[in-house]
Amino acid sequence: MDTRMKHQWDSLMQANYGTPSVHLVRGKGIEIWDENGKKYLDFLGGIATNLLGHNHAKAVKAISDQAKVLAHVSNFYSHEPGLNLAAKLIEMTGDETARVFFCNSGAEANEAAMKLSRLTGKTRIVAAQNSFHGRTMGALSLTGQPAKRNPFKPLIKNVKHVPFGDVNALKRAVTKKTAMLILEPIMGEAGVVVPPSGYLKKAREICNETGTLLVIDAVQTGMGRTGNWFGYEKDGITPDVITIAKGLGGGLPLGAMIALGKAAGMFTPGMHGTTFGGNPISCVAALAVIETIENKDYLALNRVKGALLKNVISPIIGVSEVRGEGLLVGIVVKDAKAKEVAQRLQDYGFLVNAANENVIRLAPAYVVSESQIMKFAAAFNDVCEEIYRG
Ligand SMILES: Cc1ncc(COP(=O)(O)O)c(C=O)c1O
Numbered sequence: 097m098d099t100r101m102k103h104q105w106d107s108l109m110q111a112n113y114g115t116p117s118v119h120l121v122r123g124k125g126i127e128i129w130d131e132n133g134k135k136y137l138d139f140l141g142g143i144a145t146n147l148l149g150h151n152h153a154k155a156v157k158a159i160s161d162q163a164k165v166l167a168h169v170s171n172f173y174s175h176e177p178g179l180n181l182a183a184k185l186i187e188m189t190g191d192e193t194a195r196v197f198f199c200n201s202g203a204e205a206n207e208a209a210m211k212l213s214r215l216t217g218k219t220r221i222v223a224a225q226n227s228f229h230g231r232t233m234g235a236l237s238l239t240g241q242p243a244k245r246n247p248f249k250p251l252i253k254n255v256k257h258v259p260f261g262d263v264n265a266l267k268r269a270v271t272k273k274t275a276m277l278i279l280e281p282i283m284g285e286a287g288v289v290v291p292p293s294g295y296l297k298k299a300r301e302i303c304n305e306t307g308t309l310l311v312i313d314a315v316q317t318g319m320g321r322t323g324n325w326f327g328y329e330k331d332g333i334t335p336d337v338i339t340i341a342k343g344l345g346g347g348l349p350l351g352a353m354i355a356l357g358k359a360a361g362m363f364t365p366g367m368h369g370t371t372f373g374g375n376p377i378s379c380v381a382a383l384a385v386i387e388t389i390e391n392k393d394y395l396a397l398n399r400v401k402g403a404l405l406k407n408v409i410s411p412i413i414g415v416s417e418v419r420g421e422g423l424l425v426g427i428v429v430k431d432a433k434a435k436e437v438a439q440r441l442q443d444y445g446f447l448v449n450a451a452n453e454n455v456i457r458l459a460p461a462y463v464v465s466e467s468q469i470m471k472f473a474a475a476f477n478d479v480c481e482e483i484y485r486g
Contacts (some may be wrong), residue, residue: 101131117451119440124152124463126449126468137468138447142285144316144459147343147394152463155346158371158384159377169373177379177389184386185354190324191334195360198374199351202315202341203230208353208368209311209337210234210252213276215362219253222269222277224260228285229278229313238278241286261291263298270302276309276337277302281327284316287455288426290419296331303336303399309359311337315351316424320389321459323399323422346385350378392459394462396421399466408473414484425458426451427476433483441477446472 097105097119104116119131126149139362140193141147148155162177169175182196200204204403206229213221221238223229229238236245237252243484245251258265260283279299283289296312303310317327319340324330326338336359341438349372355362389395402422409427410418414437417428429437434450441448441456451457461470 097130100345102455105454107317109405118447123461125149125151126464134445136442136445136447137472139458139460139464139472140447140449141459142347143342143449144321145342146347146461147348148388149319149461152346152384152388153227154388155375155381155384158380159348162340162377162380166376166379168372168390168479170371171369171373172434175376175379175382177376178374181379181382181386182373184383185340185352186363188386189334189338189354189356192354193360194354194356197355197363197368198379199341199348199353200372200378201230201351202237202313202325202339203232204340204370204373205315205341205351205353206230206235206238206311206313207232207280209276209309209339210238211354211368212337212355212359212362213309213311216275216307218273218275218362220271220274221255222266222274222308223255223257223285224279225257226260226289227257227278227280227283227313229280229315260286261295263295263302266299266302269435270308272306272308274306274308278311278313280313281317281331282313282322282421284457284459285451286455287428287451288370288424294331296328296333300335301333301340301349302334309336311335311339313339314372315339315341316459317421319385320398320462321393321422322420323395323402325395327421334389345378345381348378348381350374377410389462392462402467404466404469405473408470409476411479412473412480414480420458423460423462423464427456427458428454429456429480431486436483437476437479439450440443440482441475444474444475444479 126138178361186194223238227240229235240257256268312328314326338354344350406418419426433454438450449457
């Protein structure tokens with residue numbers, strides 16, 4: 097970003113994000129351009145959000161057609177895109193008892209889940225250390241990262257954070273007094289941390305034994321990113337609540353809290369709501385995203401592309417591990433140099449995110465091609481040669 101724009105940003109925006117280093121003006125697929133015409137390959141996808149990439153013809157048409165017909169109606173009224181999307185999401189859960197509440201973001205979806213859990217008559221919540229569930233006060237109370245929580249204490253009480261992946265810790269923490277247990281299938285913000293296989297199955301059993309709602313936060317893993325719709329399916333479980341956002345609207349703000357089984361009927365009129373949630377334009381965008389994922393078989397393709405990414409990145413100098421599932425990939429680099437690697441990749445024309453000092457997170461759009469993956473791997477190799485050998 098040039099000096100004039102940096103100055104503009106600093107004089108207009110609050111400092112919560114810090115000053116961005118890139119100012120973007122347009123995109124096509126996973127290619128994106130800054131104000132000086134420099135092209136980047138976007139391997140972060142708007143943080144796991146632009147599932148079809150930028151300017152996808154089908155999504156653009158759906159959004160612009162809907163804008164001409166009905167843009168917003170509030171939650172007093174019903175509309176076809178909302179009903180169609182809810183029906184589709186219920187079908188994707190494989191459980192026809194599921195019912196949908198639409199909101200605008202991941203934090204809001206988790207707030208809704210928290211409120212729902214209060215209707216069990218219990219208030220205790222268990223979540224994972226290092227987890228990320230959002231930044232609003234309720235969602236932040238779930239988030240297990242002290243640096244994000246501490247400046248805003250006191251948060252909502254009675255949330256216990258346990259080590260992720262540790263079944264015994266879950267057994268100790270989740271009791272008959274627990275209202276809900278919330279887990280990400282893979283912890284994205286924490287650095288793409290994958291739990292041991294069967295962890296969610298054990299969590300399900302513990303929740304069944306104690307009458308605890310199992311909430312799966314699929315905000316980052318959801319919408320096909322890991323090779324199935326929500327990220328929990330490989331463990332063969334059915335959650336009580338699924339929260340989604342990010343990729344759901346393919347770049348338009350949209351979230352949902354889907355409750356299943358007994359949890360589906362807990363909210364009654366007047367208990368919860370939001371003005372914009374599930375507005376017609378975001379819903380048609382989501383329908384276009386889902387239809388494209390199905391037509392192009394992206395669930396299967398994401399697994400193939402994820403495996404390719406792992407294969408080509410793993411042997412590179414400085415890389416100690418490549419983890420994740422499908423197109424949610426964490427590259428663990430040596431000597432806490434993730435930020436330096438991310439910055440150099442940006443200089444080379446690749447957008448990625450250093451989730452922390454050790455891990456580069458990739459969450460590209462599903463339209464990413466094999467040749468773009470190979471270009472990325474070549475650049476990653478050059479950057480690591482410079483940093484680790486040079
Ligand atoms: C797993 C998870 N939950 C919740 C959130 C919060 O979503 P939002 O930023 O849309 O509020 C995020 C965002 O990164 C997330 O990764």
